[in-house]
Amino acid sequence: MKKSISFVLGVAMLALGFAFASPAYAQSVPAGCTSTAGYSTTTGVSCNGTATIPAGCTSTAGFNTATGAPCNGNTLITNGGVLFPVGCVNSYGYSTVNQAPCNGATGIGPNGVQYFPSGCTVATGYSPISGMSCNTFSTTATIGSWTYLPGCSSNTGFSTVSGQACSAATYSGAVTPTPTPTLPDTGTGTNAPLAIMGLLLAAGVAAYGAVVVARRVRA
Amino acid sequence: MKKTKNIFFPILLIVFGLGLAITVLSQVYATDHVEVVGGDSASGVYTAQAAVIKKTAVEVSPNFKLEIPKIKLNAGIADVGLTRSGEMAVPPRLAHVGWYKYGTVPGETGSAVIAGHYDNALGLPAVFYKLGTLEIGDDVYVTTKDGTKVHFKVTEMHTYDVTSAPLDEIFNDETGTYVKLITCSRSWNGTEFAYNKRLVVTAERV
Numbered sequence: 001m002k003k004s005i006s007f008v009l010g011v012a013m014l015a016l017g018f019a020f021a022s023p024a025y026a027q028s029v030p031a032g033c034t035s036t037a038g039y040s041t042t043t044g045v046s047c048n049g050t051a052t053i054p055a056g057c058t059s060t061a062g063f064n065t066a067t068g069a070p071c072n073g074n075t076l077i078t079n080g081g082v083l084f085p086v087g088c089v090n091s092y093g094y095s096t097v098n099q100a101p102c103n104g105a106t107g108i109g110p111n112g113v114q115y116f117p118s119g120c121t122v123a124t125g126y127s128p129i130s131g132m133s134c135n136t137f138s139t140t141a142t143i144g145s146w147t148y149l150p151g152c153s154s155n156t157g158f159s160t161v162s163g164q165a166c167s168a169a170t171y172s173g174a175v176t177p178t179p180t181p182t183l184p185d186t187g188t189g190t191n192a193p194l195a196i197m198g199l200l201l202a203a204g205v206a207a208y209g210a211v212v213v214a215r216r217v218r219a
Numbered sequence: 220m221k222k223t224k225n226i227f228f229p230i231l232l233i234v235f236g237l238g239l240a241i242t243v244l245s246q247v248y249a250t251d252h253v254e255v256v257g258g259d260s261a262s263g264v265y266t267a268q269a270a271v272i273k274k275t276a277v278e279v280s281p282n283f284k285l286e287i288p289k290i291k292l293n294a295g296i297a298d299v300g301l302t303r304s305g306e307m308a309v310p311p312r313l314a315h316v317g318w319y320k321y322g323t324v325p326g327e328t329g330s331a332v333i334a335g336h337y338d339n340a341l342g343l344p345a346v347f348y349k350l351g352t353l354e355i356g357d358d359v360y361v362t363t364k365d366g367t368k369v370h371f372k373v374t375e376m377h378t379y380d381v382t383s384a385p386l387d388e389i390f391n392d393e394t395g396t397y398v399k400l401i402t403c404s405r406s407w408n409g410t411e412f413a414y415n416k417r418l419v420v421t422a423e424r425v
Contacts, residue, residue, distance in 0.1 A: 180386050180387060180390045180391060181301050181305055181306055181307040181319065181386075181390065182304075182305055182306045182307070182381070182386065183306065183307065183379070183381055183384055183386070183389075183401060183417045184306050184307040184308065184309045184317075184334040184401060184417075185306060185309070185403075185414070186309055186334055186335060186336045186337050186345075186347065186401065186402045186403040186414075186417075187336070187337045187338055187402075187403030187405055187412070187414035188336065188338065188339055188340045189337075189338040189339065189340055189341065189342035189343075189405065189412050189414075191340065192338075192340060192341050192342030192412060193342075195243055195340050195341050196341055196342070198239060198242075198243040199240055199243050199244075199341075201236075201239065202236045202237070202238075202239035202240035202243065203236065203240065204236070205232050205233075205235055205236035205239070206232065206233045206235075206236025206237055206240070207236070208229070208232060208236075209229040209230060209231070209232030209233035209234075209235075209236060210229070210233055211229075212226075212228075212229035212232070213226050213229045213230060213233070216225045216226050216229070217226065
């Protein structure tokens with residue numbers, strides 16, 4: 001009886017061992033991932049293996065040749081010609097889909113102006129945080145001839161992204177530093193007769209006083 | 220005590236007379252040269268901090284000067300900008316002329332504008348008092364800040380009403396290399412001197 005029980009348990013353990021050792025249960029993660037969390041830094045695919053390949057893509061890397069959307073499953077929407085991450089309608093706040101910052105910023109890039117998506121430090125590869133392609137984003141805002149820093153919509157105050165002074169905005173329009181002036185006022189003698197009379201009066205009063213003083217001192 | 224009382228009133232008259240004289244003279248030499256600074260015209264880069272109004276000290280560069288031999292004029296040139304009301308500023312010293320620093324540099328293509336006082340508040344002559352006596356063909360020399368002496372010859376003389384002067388033609392003429400000299404044109408209207416016209420002398424680089 002004991003032998004039978006031992007045999008059954010042995011077979012069961014062997015079966016379980018085979019079951020957990022089979023490829024169907026392997027805990028593998030995609031290239032560019034260190035765990036099942038986040039996204040691959042090399043392909044942008046979700047590290048939990050649930051990414052699907054959108055129509056128009058042959059893999060999860062690159063962009064959809066028909067729509068230009070990233071093949072990693074993230075989508076960008078347009079709003080007045082500006083691209084924002086999936087789940088965002090402007091550059092403020094966070095994505096309602098993946099919680100990535102909608103301004104895409106984590107810090108100033110090599111050129112001092114370009115901001116990269118969260119999780120990126122260079123313009124190649126994909127963000128391990130949001131899966132966004134690192135070369136698709138700049139959050140500097142251009143309004144008219146002015147280019148403002150990320151997190152700024154004017155040249156006053158401070159960036160809501162980096163805390164930098166927004167006054168570092170650059171102007172790219174025509175150089176018209178000041179308007180054409182009106183003609184200068186180069187004549188100041190409008191009231192010259194009055195001024196001359198004033199001086200003569202002053203001289204007369206002072207001279208009279210001096211004469212009176214001299215007389216009274218002598219007397 | 221009685222003697223002191225006797226001279227108190229006349230001394231008061233002397234003090235009053237001197238005070239009045241000082242007041243009149245201070246008005247005679249008072250000029251407005253408050254400037255609006257709009258940005259860095261050289262780089263074309265503007266900052267919020269630059270959009271401020273500030274009072275600047277007017278300085279005259281050692282080399283920068285205007286010479287007009289015919290009227291024996293040899294004057295230092297000060298850099299001037301705009302007054303608060305949008306007029307081209309003029310230097311506070313009646314013996315200096317002012318170059319509009321946001322415009323063309325003398326000797327470069329465009330119209331460099333230089334203005335000078337016609338008279339002071341007593342009606343006495345200032346640096347450009349005799350500008351109206353120039354004629355077409357007269358020589359004008361501007362020594363630039365780097366010491367280069369540029370020769371111009373008078374080509375045009377116009378008197379404009381202040382309110383209808385062709386400002387763009389005066390300040391932004393890019394058809395040649397000009398220096399435009401501006402001063403007031405005075406007339407007596409029966410009660411006071413009127414300065415509602417400006418004499419603009421155009422000299423072209425030789």
